[in-house]
Amino acid sequence: MLGQLLFAASRNALVRRSVTAFPLTRKVVDRFVAGESVAQARDAVRRLCGAGLTVTVDHLGEETRDASAAAATARAYVTLLEALRPLELGGKAEVSVKLSAVGQVLDETMALKHAREICAAADAAGATVTLDMEDHTTVDSTLRILRELRADHPSTGVAIQSYLFRSEEDCRALAAEGTRVRLVKGAYNEPASVAHQSSTEVDKAYVRCLRILMSGKGYPMVATHDDRMISITELFADRYGRSRGDYEYQMLYGIRTDRQEALAGAGHTVRVYVPYGGDWYGYFMRRLAERPANVAFFLRALGGK
Ligand code: FDA
Numbered sequence: 001m002l003g004q005l006l007f008a009a010s011r012n013a014l015v016r017r018s019v020t021a022f023p024l025t026r027k028v029v030d031r032f033v034a035g036e037s038v039a040q041a042r043d044a045v046r047r048l049c050g051a052g053l054t055v056t057v058d059h060l061g062e063e064t065r066d067a068s069a070a071a072a073t074a075r076a077y078v079t080l081l082e083a084l085r086p087l088e089l090g091g092k093a094e095v096s097v098k099l100s101a102v103g104q105v106l107d108e109t110m111a112l113k114h115a116r117e118i119c120a121a122a123d124a125a126g127a128t129v130t131l132d133m134e135d136h137t138t139v140d141s142t143l144r145i146l147r148e149l150r151a152d153h154p155s156t157g158v159a160i161q162s163y164l165f166r167s168e169e170d171c172r173a174l175a176a177e178g179t180r181v182r183l184v185k186g187a188y189n190e191p192a193s194v195a196h197q198s199s200t201e202v203d204k205a206y207v208r209c210l211r212i213l214m215s216g217k218g219y220p221m222v223a224t225h226d227d228r229m230i231s232i233t234e235l236f237a238d239r240y241g242r243s244r245g246d247y248e249y250q251m252l253y254g255i256r257t258d259r260q261e262a263l264a265g266a267g268h269t270v271r272v273y274v275p276y277g278g279d280w281y282g283y284f285m286r287r288l289a290e291r292p293a294n295v296a297f298f299l300r301a302l303g304g305k
Pocket residue numbers: 131132133134159161184185186187188223224225226227250251252255256271272273287288290291294
C-alpha cells in the first residue's frame with residue numbers, strides 16, 4: 001500500500017516540487033545518488049573501482065517528451081564517458097541508459113540514434129553499455145533497439161525484469177553466446193494483467209529466469225540485494241560449470257555496501273549501479289517504494305536525526 005502510494009507520488013508533479021524543494025531531502029538523496037555533476041560521478045567511480053568493485057553509471061532522467069532534452073541526455077553520456085576515459089578503467093566501467101530519457105516515447109528511431117552515439121563513445125572509452133528496462137509498455141521497443149545496437153556494438157546488454165510474465169521467454173531468447181543480460185526483479189508498478197503481484201511469485205520467477213540465464217551461453221548479470229538469490233546463483237554456477245568470471249553480481253549505489261565489498265573480496269565481479277545528476281526524483285522515490293525502512297530513514301533525516 002505504502003509502496004503504491006510512493007509509486008504514484010513518483011509521477012506526481014506537485015509532490016515532486018515539494019520533495020525536491022525541501023532542503024533536508026538532499027541529505028537522504030546523497031545516500032542513493034553519487035552527486036549532481038560529472039566530477040562527482042567520476043570521483044565515485046574512482047573510489048569504487050579503487051575498492052575492487054566495478055561500475056555502471058546512470059545519468060539520471062527518464063521519460064522525456066522533448067527532443068532537445070533527449071539530445072542533451074545523449075550529450076551528457078558522451079561527456080561522462082570522455083571524463084571516465086583518462087581513468088583507464090579497462091572493462092570496469094559501464095553506463096546504464098534509460099531509452100525513455102533519449103527519446104523512446106517520442107520516436108524509437110530518435111532513441112536508437114542517441115543510443116548509437118552513446119555506444120560509440122563507450123567503445124572509445126573502453127566501456128560497455130546496458131539498457132535499463134522501464135515499464136512494460138517499452139519492453140518490445142527496448143528489445144528491438146537492443147538488436148539494432150548489438151549489430152555494431154555486440155557487448156550491449158539489457159535488463160530483464162522477473163516480475164513480467166513474458167520474461168522467461170525473453171530470457172530464453174537472450175541466453176545466447178555473447179549476450180549480456182542483467183536480471184532484476186522489477187521496480188515499476190505493473191498491472192496484474194502483465195506482472196506477478198506477490199513478492200513470492202516475483203522471487204520464484206526470478207529463480208526460473210536465473211536458471212535459464214545461468215544454464216545458457218550468455219553472460220548473466222545478477223542484479224539483486226537478496227541473499228537468497230545470491231545463494232541460488234552460486235548453486236547454479238556449480239551446477240552449470242560457471243566460474244567466477246562467467247557471471248557477475250550487481251547492486252545499487254548506497255545499498256548493502258558491506259555485502260558488495262564482501263562478494264568482491266571473495267573474488268566475484270560486483271558492479272555498482274551509480275546514479276548521478278540533478279533529475280534524481282523518480283529514481284529516489286522508487287528506492288523508497290521498494291523498502292519501507294528507507295521511508296523511516298527519510299522521515300528521521302527530515303526530523304533532523
Ligand atoms: P528485494 O526488493 O526483495 O530486496 C531484498 C533485500 O535487499 C531486502 O530485504 C533488503 O535487505 C535489500 N534491499 C532491497 N532494496 C533495498 C533498498 N531500496 N534499500 C535498502 N535495502 C534494500 N529495475 C528495473 O525495473 N529496471 C532496471 O533496469 C533495473 N536496474 C537495476 C540495476 C541494478 C544494478 C539493481 C541492483 C537493480 C535494478 N533495478 C531495476 C531494481 C530492481 O528491479 C529492484 O527493484 C531492486 O533491486 C530491489 O530488488 P532486490 O532484488 O534487491 O530484492
